[in-house]
Amino acid sequence: MPEERVPADYTEMDLLEAKRFDKKVKENFMPAIVSTVKQIIEDYGVLEGVCVDVGCGTAVFAIELCKHSKLKIFALEKEKAIYEVARMNIEEEGLADRIIPILGDAHKMPFENEFADFIISRGSYHCWKDKVQVFKEIYRVLKRGGTALVGGGFGRYVTDEEYKRMKSLRARSLGDAAKAYSSPDKLREVINKAGISNFRISYDRAGLWAEIKK
Ligand SMILES: C[S@@+](CC[C@H](N)C(=O)[O-])C[C@H]1O[C@@H](n2cnc3c(N)ncnc32)[C@H](O)[C@@H]1O
Structure with missing residues (x-):
């Protein structure tokens, strides 16, 4: 079982920036x-069972998922200051026994093979330098019989007004990187290159998502 790791080297400026990011989300x-x-x-x-949230940000998504499931969630984040704000958010919600923040890189996850029943990664895919490598890691960490859901989007329950507002905010904040979530062919190609065959892609109003089964 991975231990919670406490980061030491981030600046006050990094922490302020991470808090600003958290507020925006x-x-x-x-x-x-x-x-x-x-x-x-x-x-x-x-x-x-066990869930890994890859690129959890400040754990706002992990907290919501935790409240609506029985999962124990390992929330993986590579930026130290963001990890620290995630830790604060989890503690504030009183969920430290169910959500474990982990400082680490998706390209080399600090989890053993077949660790997780469910892997979620929302809105992190566009950041990965070597997307094929991250999908290989996701598949390695996923248990047999498990499901991984990777992608980005707003889900099918947002109103038209919420959808329009968030889409324009996302385009402004991500710039060119937002294109990653409108390229299903590229996503399919990356997952194929990772040697994964049991997956399907959905691309609709809910976003661009890959569901991987093992
Ligand atoms: C836009 S945020 C999404 C946060 C959260 N998943 C959500 O749905 O609100 C993307 C996060 O992924 C993290 N990230 C990017 N590349 C990563 C990597 N290689 N390993 C771990 N985390 C990563 C970023 O630092 C950032 O906090």
Whole structure:
């Protein structure tokens, strides 16, 4: 079982920036987080077992998923200051026994083979330098019989107004990187290159998602 790792070397400026990022997510993207978690529970039932959230940010999504499931969630984040804000958010919610923040890189995850029943990664895919390598890692860490859901989007329960508002905010904040979530062919190619065959891609109003089964 991975231990929680406490980062030491981030600056006050990094922490301020991470808090600003957290505030933006909470103010602007909560409808997408609530909607996507609702969709996951509708599609997969009330999940239990071990979950890894790859690129968890400040754990806002992990917290919402935790509240609607029985999962124990290992929330993986590579930026130390963001990890620290995730840790604070988890503690504030009183969920430290169910969500374990982990400082680490998705390209070399600090988890043993077949560690997780469920892997979620929302809105992190566009950041990965070597997407093929991250998918290999996801598949390695996923248990036989498990499901991984990787992609980005707002879920199917946002209103038209919320959808339009968040889409324009996302385009502004991600710039060119937002294109990653409108390229299903590229996503398919990356997963194929990772040697994974049992997957399907959905690309609709809910976003661009790859569901991987092992
Ligand atoms: C836009 S945020 C999404 C946060 C959260 N998943 C959500 O849905 O709100 C993407 C996060 O992925 C993290 N990230 C990017 N590349 C990563 C990597 N290689 N390993 C771990 N985390 C990574 C970033 O630092 C950032 O916090």
